[in-house]
Amino acid sequence: MKKLMPAPQTGLHGTVTVPGDKSISHRAVMLGSISTGTTVINHFLFSEDCLSTVKAFQNLGVEIDLTEDQVVVHGVGFKGLKKPQNYLQMGNSGTTTRLIMGLLSGQDFTTQLIGDDSLSRRPMKRVSEPLSLMGANIQTTSGHLPVSIMGQDLHAIKYQMTVASAQVKSAIILAASQADGPSEIKELLPTRNHTETMLNAFGGQIKTSDDQLTIQVTPKPKLSGITLTVPGDISSAAFFIAAALLVPNSEVRLQKVGINDTRSGILKVLQRMGAQIALDHQNYEGEPFADMVIKTSELSATDIQRDEIPSLVDELPIIALVCARAKGISTISGAQELRVKETDRIAAIVQEFQKLGIQIVERPDGFTITGSNNWQPVETHLDSHGDHRIGMTLAVAGLLTNQSLTLSGEESVSISYPNFFDDLASLL
Numbered sequence: 001m002k003k004l005m006p007a008p009q010t011g012l013h014g015t016v017t018v019p020g021d022k023s024i025s026h027r028a029v030m031l032g033s034i035s036t037g038t039t040v041i042n043h044f045l046f047s048e049d050c051l052s053t054v055k056a057f058q059n060l061g062v063e064i065d066l067t068e069d070q071v072v073v074h075g076v077g078f079k080g081l082k083k084p085q086n087y088l089q090m091g092n093s094g095t096t097t098r099l100i101m102g103l104l105s106g107q108d109f110t111t112q113l114i115g116d117d118s119l120s121r122r123p124m125k126r127v128s129e130p131l132s133l134m135g136a137n138i139q140t141t142s143g144h145l146p147v148s149i150m151g152q153d154l155h156a157i158k159y160q161m162t163v164a165s166a167q168v169k170s171a172i173i174l175a176a177s178q179a180d181g182p183s184e185i186k187e188l189l190p191t192r193n194h195t196e197t198m199l200n201a202f203g204g205q206i207k208t209s210d211d212q213l214t215i216q217v218t219p220k221p222k223l224s225g226i227t228l229t230v231p232g233d234i235s236s237a238a239f240f241i242a243a244a245l246l247v248p249n250s251e252v253r254l255q256k257v258g259i260n261d262t263r264s265g266i267l268k269v270l271q272r273m274g275a276q277i278a279l280d281h282q283n284y285e286g287e288p289f290a291d292m293v294i295k296t297s298e299l300s301a302t303d304i305q306r307d308e309i310p311s312l313v314d315e316l317p318i319i320a321l322v323c324a325r326a327k328g329i330s331t332i333s334g335a336q337e338l339r340v341k342e343t344d345r346i347a348a349i350v351q352e353f354q355k356l357g358i359q360i361v362e363r364p365d366g367f368t369i370t371g372s373n374n375w376q377p378v379e380t381h382l383d384s385h386g387d388h389r390i391g392m393t394l395a396v397a398g399l400l401t402n403q404s405l406t407l408s409g410e411e412s413v414s415i416s417y418p419n420f421f422d423d424l425a426s427l428l
């Protein structure tokens, strides 16, 4: 149980370099493993989820060296992975699980995947079904983990996605990269495109249409290792962006944060609410990134609908908190995917925000929030529901009330941001 800190009258000040992007860190280890030669990953995210990916590939016979801020992967090529001695432990990581299902479905051995309680409740048929259309032989446990993957020769596919999910898309891309011909994937809405961008950097052949909705994958038997620097994770930066906007008298600088269009919906939404966020030193190294300077701002309510959701899906808990301070009534809809994240994030947000005295109404696919600067907490003990992003959202909420609040399940922040509480304290 952690005592949450209220914000000082003088506001939040300072500079934080947020840790490396989680989605990009996972993919760098995976693609490095199936390439030939060495891949050097700078500013890797050493969090529990990404370490689940590292351990999985070590168990698949890949030599991976970890130093303080760098990971070196000694790639074995698509055909060099080895049958693991035991099941692979996915921990809490949906990204590891779903991407590895795509990758291992085309190998010539059988693998079993297991995960923690939260991951074992999350849907896996959304991945096994399209893969089975390619000839994959995957057995789930009623659509969940544990999952067995009996590697097969895979056929090319033309597939219309039924869910807006980068994890599902990436699983199909990784399977299609091993198939007998070119494949085409059509998305419902554009989702994060790190797999496509990075595969091309490793020498793959992926083409995306101008509207970002159609992806063509031509199998390339040989990928080659690269050196890359992972940009800061905008999903982690989001907590400090919100804190700086909402705590009076604040000015915070965040360094080298990824601003890929498919991920930066939060910036668009906050800017239309009136947020002062300036981008400085914009640059590109495989992915675009920039420094962000955020100042306390007067914010007004907004509506966020289905089309915007994929570009900010992981930021919705903290965006909901910003809406709870903005003038007017905000609605978030088309976000039913939140119900199948690490916890049911719609239910968890509603439950915890109501403790804080926030006016929030649950909808099947989101919520309606009436903003106020004057919450009256009715309960002072908050719970992360074992979900890192709910935990960090509540820690930011703690800055905004004078009542002393406690948070249980605070250790879940290590899934994506092990130093979160220290970095937050450095701004207080």
Ligand code: S3P
Binding pocket: 022, 023, 024, 095, 164, 165, 166, 167, 168, 170, 192, 313, 314, 337
């Ligand atoms: C991720 C995709 C998203 C996101 C998750 C990471 C990825 O999940 O919520 O945190 O790295 O591909 P979905 O694919 O389920 O939308």
